[in-house]
Amino acid sequence: MAQPVLAMDGLTKRYGEVTAVRSLDLAVAPGEVLALIGENGAGKSTVVNMIAGMTAPDAGVILVGGARAALSSARAARALGIGVVHQHYALVPSFTVAETVALGRVGAGRLDPAALAARVRDISDRAGIVVDPAAQVGSLDVAGQQRVEILKALSQDVRLLLLDEPTTVLTPEDAARLFAMVARLKASGVAVILVTHRLDNVFGVCDRVAVLHAGVKVADLPVARTSPRDLVSLMISGRTGDSGADGLAQRLSSEDLTLHQPAADPPGPAPARVPARAAAAPPPGPVRMGLEGVALHRANGSVAVAGLGFALHGGEILAVAGVDGNGQSELVDAMAGLSRPDRGIIRMGALDSGQEGWNPRALRRAGLAHIPADRRRNGILPGRSLTENLLLSRFFRPAAGRGWLIDRTRAEGEARAAIGAFDIRTTGPAQPVGRLSGGNQQKLVLARELMDDPAVILAAHPSRGLDVRTIAFVQDQLRRHRDRGAAILLVSADLGEIWGLADRVVTLSSGRARGPVAPGDTSREEIGGWMAGH
Amino acid sequence: MDGRTLNLPRDTEARAALGLIAAGALLLPGLIAVAGENPLRVLGLMVAGAFLDLRGLADTVVRAIPLCLMGLGVAVAFRARVFNIGGDGQFLIGAALAVAASGWLVLLPAPLGVVALLAAGTLGGALWGGIAGVLRARFNANEIIATILLNYIALHVLSWLIRGPLQEAAGVFPRTDRLPPDLRLPMLVDAARISAGLAVALVAVGVLWLVMARSRFGFQVTALGENPEAARYGGVRPGLITAAVLALSGALAGLAGIVEVAGVHGRIQDGFGAGLGISGIAVALLARLNPLWVPASAFGFAGLHVGSATVARATAVPFPVVNVIEGAIILAYLAALALRGRQRAG
Numbered sequence: 024m025a026q027p028v029l030a031m032d033g034l035t036k037r038y039g040e041v042t043a044v045r046s047l048d049l050a051v052a053p054g055e056v057l058a059l060i061g062e063n064g065a066g067k068s069t070v071v072n073m074i075a076g077m078t079a080p081d082a083g084v085i086l087v088g089g090a091r092a093a094l095s096s097a098r099a100a101r102a103l104g105i106g107v108v109h110q111h112y113a114l115v116p117s118f119t120v121a122e123t124v125a126l127g128r129v130g131a132g133r134l135d136p137a138a139l140a141a142r143v144r145d146i147s148d149r150a151g152i153v154v155d156p157a158a159q160v161g162s163l164d165v166a167g168q169q170r171v172e173i174l175k176a177l178s179q180d181v182r183l184l185l186l187d188e189p190t191t192v193l194t195p196e197d198a199a200r201l202f203a204m205v206a207r208l209k210a211s212g213v214a215v216i217l218v219t220h221r222l223d224n225v226f227g228v229c230d231r232v233a234v235l236h237a238g239v240k241v242a243d244l245p246v247a248r249t250s251p252r253d254l255v256s257l258m259i260s261g262r263t264g265d266s267g268a269d270g271l272a273q274r275l276s277s278e279d280l281t282l283h284q285p286a287a288d289p290p291g292p293a294p295a296r297v298p299a300r301a302a303a304a305p306p307p308g309p310v311r312m313g314l315e316g317v318a319l320h321r322a323n324g325s326v327a328v329a330g331l332g333f334a335l336h337g338g339e340i341l342a343v344a345g346v347d348g349n350g351q352s353e354l355v356d357a358m359a360g361l362s363r364p365d366r367g368i369i370r371m372g373a374l375d376s377g378q379e380g381w382n383p384r385a386l387r388r389a390g391l392a393h394i395p396a397d398r399r400r401n402g403i404l405p406g407r408s409l410t411e412n413l414l415l416s417r418f419f420r421p422a423a424g425r426g427w428l429i430d431r432t433r434a435e436g437e438a439r440a441a442i443g444a445f446d447i448r449t450t451g452p453a454q455p456v457g458r459l460s461g462g463n464q465q466k467l468v469l470a471r472e473l474m475d476d477p478a479v480i481l482a483a484h485p486s487r488g489l490d491v492r493t494i495a496f497v498q499d500q501l502r503r504h505r506d507r508g509a510a511i512l513l514v515s516a517d518l519g520e521i522w523g524l525a526d527r528v529v530t531l532s533s534g535r536a537r538g539p540v541a542p543g544d545t546s547r548e549e550i551g552g553w554m555a556g557h
Numbered sequence: 558m559d560g561r562t563l564n565l566p567r568d569t570e571a572r573a574a575l576g577l578i579a580a581g582a583l584l585l586p587g588l589i590a591v592a593g594e595n596p597l598r599v600l601g602l603m604v605a606g607a608f609l610d611l612r613g614l615a616d617t618v619v620r621a622i623p624l625c626l627m628g629l630g631v632a633v634a635f636r637a638r639v640f641n642i643g644g645d646g647q648f649l650i651g652a653a654l655a656v657a658a659s660g661w662l663v664l665l666p667a668p669l670g671v672v673a674l675l676a677a678g679t680l681g682g683a684l685w686g687g688i689a690g691v692l693r694a695r696f697n698a699n700e701i702i703a704t705i706l707l708n709y710i711a712l713h714v715l716s717w718l719i720r721g722p723l724q725e726a727a728g729v730f731p732r733t734d735r736l737p738p739d740l741r742l743p744m745l746v747d748a749a750r751i752s753a754g755l756a757v758a759l760v761a762v763g764v765l766w767l768v769m770a771r772s773r774f775g776f777q778v779t780a781l782g783e784n785p786e787a788a789r790y791g792g793v794r795p796g797l798i799t800a801a802v803l804a805l806s807g808a809l810a811g812l813a814g815i816v817e818v819a820g821v822h823g824r825i826q827d828g829f830g831a832g833l834g835i836s837g838i839a840v841a842l843l844a845r846l847n848p849l850w851v852p853a854s855a856f857g858f859a860g861l862h863v864g865s866a867t868v869a870r871a872t873a874v875p876f877p878v879v880n881v882i883e884g885a886i887i888l889a890y891l892a893a894l895a896l897r898g899r900q901r902a903g
Contacts (some may be wrong), residue, residue, distance in 0.1 A: 185893070361789065384792035395789065401790045415791035418776045427772050472819040 026089050027052050027076065028214040029105070032081035036069050041461070043069040045238045046083065051183065051231075056205060058225040058246070061235035062258050062516050068219050070235070071187050074216070075107040076100035102225070105348040106176030107185045112168050116161030120171050123160055124178045144149040146177050151207045153200075166197035173204070190224055202228040207504045218443040220258070221533075222251045235406045236261035240521040259518055279473050308337025310392075311479045311510035312358065316367035319353040327353045331367070331536040333529055335479065340501060341539060342525035344518065344550055346536065349531040351514045353397055355483045358387040358512065359393045363515075384419055390478030392416075394485050395469055396514065402468045405457030409449060410438040412456045413471045420475070441470035446496075467492045469500060480504060498524055518547055561809025576889070584885050585878070592874045599868050606867025607860035613867065615749030619821060620736015620850070620859035622831070623648075623813040625758040628839025628844060628851040629765050630682075631807030636769065636846050637802045638782040643689060644810045645834030646711030647682040650816050651811020653826055654681030656733050657723060661890055664738045674740050675757065675815055683804045685711060690803030694796035700803060708834070719825055732826035742820040752820030758852070761809065765848040778802055810837070832880070836862075839883040844888045858883070 025135035027050035034047040044066040051057045061067050073085065087103045094100045099276055101106065114123060121139045124146070128486040143156040147170075150246050154163075154170045163171065169189065176184060186205075205215050205228050217229060225232050225246060231301035232249060234242040234257040239260040242249075253263045312335040319327045327350030335341055343351055356362045357376065360383040371377040372389050383393070393416070395401035403412050414434055438452035445466040449459060456464055460550055465485070472480065482501060486494040501524060505511050508529045515521050521528060522542055529538040530553040537553050586596035605612045627644050634641035655662075655678035662673045689707055692698040716731070718724075725734045742752040746879035769775040777798050780788040789795055817830060840858050862879050869876040 134706070381791075382794065385791060386792065387792050395790060400784075400786050402787060404780055404787055406783055407779070413777075414776060415780060415787060418773050418780075419792055424773060427774065428767075429771055429773055429776060431771065492796075 028088060029087070029216075030086040030089075031070075031073075031083065032068075032086065034073060034080045034085065035082040036066075036073065036078065037081050037402065043238050044073075044235075047235075047240055049233055049240065049243065051214045051216055053182070053214055055213045055231065056209055056217060056229045058232040058485050059216055059218045059235065059252065060220060060222075060225060060228035060232060060258060062220070065235040065258070066238040067235055067240075068187070068212075071107070071185060071218055074105060074183075074185055075109075077356075101179065104180055104182035105185065106179075106181040106183070108169070108172045108176050108187060108189060110187045112124045112172050114160045114168055114171060114172050116159070118160050119156065120154055120158050120160060120163075120174070121156040123171055124156075124174050126175075142178075143174065146174055149207075149211070150174075150177055151204050166200075169197075169201075181213060183216065184208060185216045185218070187218045188220070189217065190219065190221055196225075198224070204317040206421050213258035222254055225254065226251065234258060250550070252548065259516075259551070262284070308508055308510070310334045311337050312367050312369070312371045312512075314358075314364075314367065317354075317357070317365035317369060319350055319357060320365050321350075321353060326533055326534050328536055329366075329534055331529075332458075333539050335510045335512055337478070337508045337510045338505060339526040340505050340524050342513045342515060342521040343531060344515065344521050344528050344553070345531040349533065350536075351483065351531060354531070355393070355396065355481050355512075355514060359383055359391065359481055383416075387416060388419070391457075392472035392475075392480045394472050394480070394482040396483035396487070398464055398468050403464055406455050407436075408453045409442065409447070409456055409459075409467060410434050410452045412467060413438050413441060416471060416473065437474070441467070441474060445470040462489045465489055465497070466493065471498060473500060473504060476504075476507065477509060480509050480511045481514075482511060484516070485513070486517070486520060488514075493521075506519075518551060521550075522547060571788075580885060580889055585882060588881060589874050589879055592872075592878075594782055594872050594874050599872055599874055601863075602868050602871055603864030607864030611749075613863055615746070615751060616863045617856065618749070618751050618755065620862055622752075622754045622758045622820065622854045623817045623833055624836055624840050624859055625852050625855035626809050626813035626816065627833055627839030628763055628855050629761055630806040630813075631837045631841035632844060632846040632848055632851055633765065633769065633778065633809070634802050634806035635841060636782045637778045638785075639693075639799055639802045640684065640701045640802055641689070641704050641806045642701050642834070642838070643686065643707050643711075643807070644837045645830065645832075646708035647685045647807035647810035648814040648817075648830050649711045649715045650685040650814075651678040651680075651682035651807075651903075652829070653659045653718055653723070654678065654684075654811075655815040656736070656818060656825055657718075659736055659740055663740055667739050668741050668883070671742060671819065672847070672875030674736075674819060675812060678686055678815025678818075679808045679812045682814065683808035685811070686807015687800065687804040689807075690800030693803065695802040698754070700799075704803075711712065715825070715829075716827070719827065723825070725824075730826070733824045735823040736819060740819060741823060742816065750821065753814075754816040757812070757816055761812065762848055762852055765809075769848055772797075801878035808835075813837075835880075835887070836883055839886045842886060 026216070031047050034044060035042065036044045047070065049057075049059075059067055059070060069078060073080050074094070076097045076099050079095065079497040085094055087105070092103055094105075095102070097107070114128070114395045118126065119198065121136065121143045124143050125134065125139050140156040147154055150173070152174060154167065154174065158167075160168060160171055173184075189201055203308050205217070208215060217224060219225065229246050232242070232244065232246050232254065233240055234254065236257065239261070242257050280296060313333075315332050317331040318329040319331075321327045331354070333341065343354065345351060353362070360381050363376045364380060369388060371391065373443050374381060374385055374389055399405070404415060414423060414429065418429060435452050441447065442452065444450060445464050447459070447466045448469070449463065456467060459467065469485070480501070485501065486497045489497065498520065501511055501513065513521070513524060525542055527539040527541050528545070529536055530550060531555055579801050586600070589596040589599045607617050609616055627648065630644060630647070631641060655674050658677045659674060662670045662677065665673055685707060686704075689700050689703040692703050693700045716895045717734055719731045723733045725732055742754050742757075745751050745753055745755055769778065777788065777793045780791060780793055781795060781798050784793060813833070814830060818825060822829070836858055840851060842856070844854035861882065864874050865879045
């Protein structure tokens with residue numbers, strides 16, 4: 024291979040006790056298109072941030088054009104010819120395309136609009152990007168804004184273009200246009216790194232694919248020598264020939280396995296059909312929550328999901344499978360009362376999403392619990408005590424106090440009980456939860472959401488980022504509440520978890536919903552394929 | 558990023574508070590030296606004038622009463638990260654509404670009249686704060702700008718009132734008539750002019766502590782200030798709580814206004830209560846937004862104020878040195894806040 028444009032050598036990044044990326048070696052040659060794939064949390068974003076100069080590695084070096092580079096800032100990375108198009112755009116809506124491209128590139132003095140427009144036209148012609156330099160950025164659709172971001176990245180001499188999840192928000196036609204541009208850049212000798220979780224992107228445009236699993240590069244091979252099935256397996260479990268990730272089998276104790284996973288499920292290649300649980304399963308209970316014709320939009324206006332409908336029964340775990348970013352968070356937000364669907368209706372008991380009172384408190388009063396995907400952002404008050412955090416979604420309950428006052432003694436008693444029951448490692452109920460480890464924070468959230476025996480549980484990635492023991496514990500809790508009669512919606516990208524827990528599965532991918540199907544009526548390969556967008 | 562960098566632990570907060578005091582303490586001698594006086598002598602004069610002299614001490618307590626109430630209001634709002642800068646306007650409108658109603662309130666039996674007067678002041682402040690609250694909750698109007706603008710409106714409304722409908726019967730000066738004796742707050746220490754306003758302020762401290770530390774409402778206020786996303790997730794209705802916080806914060810400023818009228822001056826005149834709003838912010842920040850610390854902080858600032866007046870009389874150091882110190886404390890707080898935000902983002 025020619026002198027690589029960019030080479031990473033033993034790159035490691037830790038966040039506290041979590042190692043996001045572990046001694047990563049990765050290189051990309053001029054005119055090469057490299058796909059970097061992996062599940063959410065596999066470390067892709069960390070790699071992107073290190074290349075973009077936004078995060079400093081703890082160990083290892085980055086070589087640009089063979090020379091050791093100090094990528095101490097986004098500006099430094101730009102100066103070395105690294106152009107980055109982030110997943111979230113940073114655009115000024117009232118600026119024109121030309122002004123946006125000029126932003127941060129021009130010094131003091133007068134701005135020559137004609138020269139600027141000519142320059143923008145020149146760049147866009149070279150890359151084959153169709154965009155009007157005089158158009159206002161705010162008037163463009165998502166794909167148009169992305170083209171502006173790409174123009175920005177290309178506006179100085181770029182040797183490497185890094186695209187972070189570029190197709191998540193694009194229609195197939197816009198994605199095809201993007202790939203045509205990538206092909207032109209490739210022909211002109213620019214190296215491209217495409218960070219994605221969509222396999223069709225990999226096979227559509229890339230030469231080589233590197234797979235990250237839990238911060239470790241588990242594969243790095245020419246695209247021609249792999250298959251979608253292998254890649255799904257690598258993303259999920261870090262190994263090929265294992266699309267269902269029997270990793271769960273290793274994580275759980277043998278007792279759990281005999282209880283919940285029939286012994287007939289051997290490790291290695293997954294059997295085509297796997298029963299979800301023992302035959303003596305209780306029949307589905309009453310409908311606790313129902314969705315009809317639900318359409319959801321992302322914050323940026325693109326369609327996340329359309330035409331989604333299912334009923335969530337008491338006594339079942341309904342899994343929503345899919346790689347993150349396909350509408351799961353929008354779905355959970357709408358079901359939790361944090362937002363309303365753009366079309367269709369969600370019902371829970373006497374409440375429906377068309378009512379004024381569709382909010383978290385009303386739904387929680389009706390028996391809803393919500394384990395949020397992003398516990399740091401949504402689930403906890405980091406500076407407050409365990410006791411206060413256990414009150415967060417429960418302070419309005421009559422039992423939490425008398426009249427307008429909160430019963431602190433009782434709350435502290437509950438906190439002590441939760442610490443014991445959920446084995447939360449803490450110095451006591453008064454410790455601020457920001458000081459707890461991630462796993463203990465998740466146990467706290469779990470304790471809070473489950474302690475009042477809710478009728479409906481929305482569990483978004485409840486075991487993501489946790490250690491083996493805690494995962495087993497979390498899954499066990501969900502089973503217990505299912506068996507108690509709760510209706511559980513489990514959002515997960517981990518097929519192993521889904522197979523171990525779910526009674527029915529819905530997949531969300533590329534704006535489409537498929538299912539629900541019973542795991543026994545499908546195969547991990549099929550679900551994995553659906554997740555990958557096939 | 559681990560928990561230690563994400564949340565600001567209590568000891569860091571305490572260190573920040575000490576840092577603020579130290580910064581102020583260092584700034585003061587420097588400024589005095591600039592004014593051409595011996596800092597030690599001036600400091601001695603200041604402390605003696607504010608705390609050691611009986612008269613000065615009495616003045617300090619009188620001054621601390623409105624500062625304490627204003628500081629409580631600011632503390633409540635800032636805890637929810639609702640930045641109510643409108644204490645001055647709420648103070649004035651509270652006082653004005655109560656004085657306007659005094660004609661009717663005087664007809665009530667004696668102790669009831671005073672209570673109703675205080676309630677009217679509280680209501681006036683709550684209404685004025687509530688306007689900003691509704692603007693924020695309904696239209697997402699920035700409460701800082703709204704409350705500042707409402708300050709100007711209040712100032713001019715009051716200026717008109719004391720030259721128009723509420724002007725004294727004699728019609729000479731731009732001021733209201735004195736409140737009838739039945740509506741004045743009784744004096745606790747007659748010679749020192751310390752009124753029952755002191756009791757009102759201390760009761761308010763107790764009530765506010767109870768509300769903030771023990772009530773469902775206070776919990777929501779704290780949650781909203783700590784993590785708005787998590788608060789919404791947990792069932793807090795942010796609009797409702799924000800509006801309520803601004804109304805409550807305004808209510809305390811309004812109460813301060815009428816306590817100042819009924820306890821000290823007896824009437825409203827031009828320039829009444831000027832600068833108390835900013836002082837209230839400094840008081841709340843130094844108390845680290847904890848209602849229980851507000852009285853101590855208010856007492857300290859009142860002493861600074863009274864002591865500076867003594868100093869200004871005896872030396873070349875001008876009185877506005879107090880304002881410089883207050884401003885420095887607020888700036889230091891904002892700097893700490895910005896640093897903290899940066900830590901969070903990083």
